[in-house]
Amino acid sequence: xxxxxxxxxxxxxxxxxxxxxxxxxxxxxxxxxxxxxxxxxxxxxxxxxxxxxxxxxxxxxxxxxxxxxxxxxxxxxxxxxxxxxxxxxxxxxxxxxxxxxxx
Amino acid sequence: xxxxxxxxxxxxxxxxxxxxxxxxxxxxxxxxxxxxxxxxxxxxxxxxxxxxxxxxxxxxxxxxxxxxxxxxxxxxxxxxxxxxxxxxxxxxxxxxxxxxxxxxxxxxxxxxxxxxxxxxxxxxxxxxxxxxxxxxxxxxxxxxxxxxxxxxxxxxxxxxxxxxxxxxxxxxxxxxxxxxxxxxxxxxxxxxxxxxxxxxxxxxxxxxxxxxxxxxxxxxxxxxxxxxxxxxxxxxxxxxxxxxxxxxxxxxxxxxxxxxxxxxxxxxxxxxxxxxxxxx
Amino acid sequence: xxxxxxxxxxxxxxxxxxxxxxxxxxxxxxxxxxxxxxxxxxxxxxxxxxxxxxxxxxxxxxxxxxxxxxxxxxxxxxxxxxxxxxxxxxxxxxxxxxxxxxxxxxxxxxxxxxxxxxxxxxxxxxxxxxxxxxxxxxxxxxxxxxxxxxxxxxxxxxxxxxxxxxxxxxxxxxxxxxxxxxxxxxxxxxxxxxxxxxxxxxxxxxxxxxxxxxxxxxxxxxxxxxxxxxxxxxxxxxxxxxxxxxxxxxxxxxxxxxxxxxxxxxxxxxxxxxxxxxxxxxxxxxxxxxxxxxxxxxxxxxxxxxxxxxxxxxxxxxxxxxxxxxxxxxxxxxxxxxxxxxxxxxxxxxxxxxxxxxxxxxxxxxxxxxxxxxxxxxxxxxxxxxxxxxxxxxxxxxxxxxxxxxxxxxxxxxxxxxxxxxxxxxxxxxxxxxx
Numbered sequence: 114x115x116x117x118x119x120x121x122x123x124x125x126x127x128x129x130x131x132x133x134x135x136x137x138x139x140x141x142x143x144x145x146x147x148x149x150x151x152x153x154x155x156x157x158x159x160x161x162x163x164x165x166x167x168x169x170x171x172x173x174x175x176x177x178x179x180x181x182x183x184x185x186x187x188x189x190x191x192x193x194x195x196x197x198x199x200x201x202x203x204x205x206x207x208x209x210x211x212x213x214x215x216x
Numbered sequence: 217x218x219x220x221x222x223x224x225x226x227x228x229x230x231x232x233x234x235x236x237x238x239x240x241x242x243x244x245x246x247x248x249x250x251x252x253x254x255x256x257x258x259x260x261x262x263x264x265x266x267x268x269x270x271x272x273x274x275x276x277x278x279x280x281x282x283x284x285x286x287x288x289x290x291x292x293x294x295x296x297x298x299x300x301x302x303x304x305x306x307x308x309x310x311x312x313x314x315x316x317x318x319x320x321x322x323x324x325x326x327x328x329x330x331x332x333x334x335x336x337x338x339x340x341x342x343x344x345x346x347x348x349x350x351x352x353x354x355x356x357x358x359x360x361x362x363x364x365x366x367x368x369x370x371x372x373x374x375x376x377x378x379x380x381x382x383x384x385x386x387x388x389x390x391x392x393x394x395x396x397x398x399x400x401x402x403x404x405x406x407x408x409x410x411x412x413x414x415x416x417x418x419x420x421x422x423x424x425x426x427x428x429x430x431x432x433x434x435x436x437x438x439x440x441x442x443x444x445x446x447x448x449x450x451x452x453x454x455x456x457x458x459x460x461x462x463x464x465x466x467x468x469x470x471x472x473x474x475x476x477x478x479x480x481x482x483x484x485x486x487x488x489x490x491x492x493x494x495x496x
Numbered sequence: 497x498x499x500x501x502x503x504x505x506x507x508x509x510x511x512x513x514x515x516x517x518x519x520x521x522x523x524x525x526x527x528x529x530x531x532x533x534x535x536x537x538x539x540x541x542x543x544x545x546x547x548x549x550x551x552x553x554x555x556x557x558x559x560x561x562x563x564x565x566x567x568x569x570x571x572x573x574x575x576x577x578x579x580x581x582x583x584x585x586x587x588x589x590x591x592x593x594x595x596x597x598x599x600x601x602x603x604x605x606x607x608x609x610x611x612x613x614x615x616x617x618x619x620x621x622x623x624x625x626x627x628x629x630x631x632x633x634x635x636x637x638x639x640x641x642x643x644x645x646x647x648x649x650x651x652x653x654x655x656x657x658x659x660x661x662x663x664x665x666x667x668x669x670x671x672x673x674x675x676x677x678x679x680x681x682x683x684x685x686x687x688x689x690x691x692x693x694x695x696x697x698x699x700x701x702x703x704x705x706x707x708x709x710x711x712x713x714x715x716x717x718x719x720x721x722x723x724x725x726x727x728x729x730x731x732x733x734x735x736x737x738x739x740x741x742x743x744x745x746x747x748x749x750x751x752x753x754x755x756x757x758x759x760x761x762x763x764x765x766x767x768x769x770x771x772x773x774x775x776x777x778x779x780x781x782x783x784x785x786x787x788x789x790x791x792x793x794x795x796x797x798x799x800x801x802x803x804x805x806x807x808x809x810x811x812x813x814x815x816x817x818x819x820x821x822x823x824x825x826x827x828x829x830x831x832x833x834x835x836x837x838x839x840x841x842x843x844x845x846x847x848x849x850x851x852x853x854x855x856x857x858x859x860x861x862x863x864x865x866x867x868x869x870x871x872x873x874x875x876x877x878x879x880x881x882x883x884x885x886x887x888x889x890x891x892x893x894x895x896x897x898x899x900x901x902x903x904x905x906x907x908x909x910x911x912x913x914x915x916x917x918x919x920x921x922x923x924x925x926x927x928x929x930x931x
Binding site: 125127130133134136137159161163165166167168169186187188189190192194196202203205206207208209210211212213214215216 | 780
């Protein structure tokens with residue numbers, strides 16, 4: 114909860130991204146709609162996806178990219194910014210994935 | 217074959233949050249979904265129809281909003297659906313629900329034709345009782361097998377099912393008509409098809425029955441027909457988990473990766489440090 | 497028999513039940529065309545995300561009943577623009593005499609538009625992803641989803657900013673970070689009374705707030721909108737600019753922290769104190785509509801509308817996308833009807849869509865503000881200049897004994913912010929000429 118965000122100048126902390134994503138509604142497909150070719154990621158010098166995927170689907174583990182699609186909000190940023198053309202990107206099938214309500 | 221498959225329209229429990237201040241569930245704006253564990257049952261029924269011909273009829277007891285869920289499974293390829301909806305059915309436990317579903321199947325037999333097989337999912341994500349398949353079988357007095365992964369016709373009127381348990385695989389022959397429950401994740405459900413969904417919209421193949429059509433004794437349905445008492449529910453705190461898949465090159469790589477993951481975690485990292493220092 | 501073999505033929509297939517697609521479908525269905533709308537989401541609207549505000553007039557041309565029926569949250573009376581530098585904030589506020597725009601949840605609004613189209617007779621099929629536009633003998637004849645093919649005389653592409661289908665068709669180049677930005681936002685529930693008290697609004701009135709200096713060295717901005725009982729706050733970050741900022745080391749953290757930074761910012765956090773975050777999401781948005789616009793907006797049996805056509809204007813102080821989308825849908829519907837009357841939807845006959853668009857306010861606005869693109873991509877405007885402005889104001893207002901003259905304050909602030917004054921003046925002049 115947003116319990117820390119008290120009025121009146123008290124210290125407030127950033128939430129973890131995972132906790133933010135918990136607020137969303139998903140119907141996650143068993144089959145990933147995005148496939149990442151890690152061998153290309155290993156050669157990528159900047160890895161902008163780590164910073165710019167709003168859902169944090171791309172994380173660095175021991176210097177290597179690790180991708181998980183479950184929290185994806187289907188924005189398409191990774192597809193556009195990937196300098197290595199390492200991402201096979203599509204929308205989920207059958208209405209699955211993110212379900213926005215208040216956006 | 218005429219196959220009936222049971223569907224439950226459930227709140228998307230992943231999205232239902234627990235309000236620790238009020239002790240209640242926050243359901244506002246949370247859409248419902250077809251119970252995910254019903255989808256392998258739908259898939260199995262469709263595969264049997266694709267192989268042996270006939271039709272698959274989805275059946276659900278739900279408020280009218282469940283039409284969206286029926287459209288989803290009709291879009292997957294279900295031929296038609298029965299929506300049993302009436303305020304008289306509200307507040308039902310599994311006993312009253314299975315009674316209504318069994319009576320629904322009997323009415324399908326009367327109105328449409330003989331039913332060979334009823335298929336259910338293993339359980340629902342909102343109550344996890346796993347009662348319905350067994351209870352429907354009891355009401356109908358049909359044989360019942362659960363944890364089914366595969367099914368095919370052994371010969372006319374006999375279904376051969378594969379049942380996978382932790383330590384073994386079992387095969388059963390079940391005389392039709394019968395009831396089976398399909399194990400969670402046993403089959404990958406097919407996607408919604410464009411042409412099927414167009415047909416759904418054009419033909420609206422959903423039959424709606426209220427208790428006027430079913431004519432069931434009101435003492436046996438809804439809240440009155442439900443002996444189950446939920447005395448208390450407490451919620452365990454939510455543990456956010458990030459599912460990750462790692463394809464290791466070999467066993468060593470997998471072990472190193474796993475240790476790296478654990479080391480990143482504050483608590484687990486300390487445990488590993490102590491383990492490395494030989495403190496255990 | 498998965499799929500099926502029933503041949504299906506429509507007059508028009510619309511790909512995407514967003515504002516553009518539903519406007520086109522609604523108008524064509526009303527004219528008696530057999531229209532199929534295909535939407536990938538579960539129900540129309542479930543994949544929609546934007547900042548929060550819609551300009552009403554173009555929508556009223558399609559739906560005169562808009563004000564009465566649409567799920568409108570608040571009519572925007574108050575506009576604020578703030579320049580943020582660390583904890584200092586400089587704000588301009590404007591209260592309009594009459595509101596021309598409203599706030600709405602786009603999932604709700606798009607749902608309403610799609611329902612209008614359905615009521616007019618369009619067939620809306622959701623939960624289906626279109627995989628390909630089918631071309632036969634140089635003509636577009638239908639769409640494919642999985643193994644299913646459905647045919648139509650005209651396909652209207654309203655697929656949005658992620659143009660997978662147009663790229664596959666070869667009608668646009670591969671998406672580039674050059675003319676795209678990502679918008680990331682949170683929605684916080686604080687209750688209607690709190691909104692009115694904290695933002696100084698009357699019941700039913702709304703606020704739109706644009707922020708500069710909240711994107712940590714990457715070109716972009718922030719926004720705050722008020723809804724019935726929630727507030728949305730977010731940032732928009734230009735993707736090429738963000739990549740450059742990552743490469744130069746100016747941008748070292750995750751993009752979500754920009755939004756979180758805004759949420760916990762000492763100046764802003766009071767506004768949503770004790771609120772409950774109810775949603776977090778992101779969507780691509782277009783920066784520089786004209787450079788994103790496909791070279792051709794029509795092909796034989798084919799029309800492109802909405803975001804897919806590059807019809808979005810981000811001036812930095814206002815963003816117009818939904819109204820442009822709806823208006824392009826309206827023009828496409830008119831063009832398709834005229835083309836049918838002229839003998840069929842050939843490229844020649846459909847070209848009237850491009851003409852109508854060129855004569856419309858949509859295209860004129862995009863041309864008028866084309867210079868803004870450069871500004872939106874210049875990091876100085878999002879880092880150094882905001883710093884300079886707030887430093888200057890700080891010197892003017894925070895002097896405990898002595899106050900500098902405005903010129904003194906400006907010169908020393910420019911030095912501190914690392915802005916060469918002459919070049920910045922020239923740049924500003926250049927911007928002002930184009931605004």
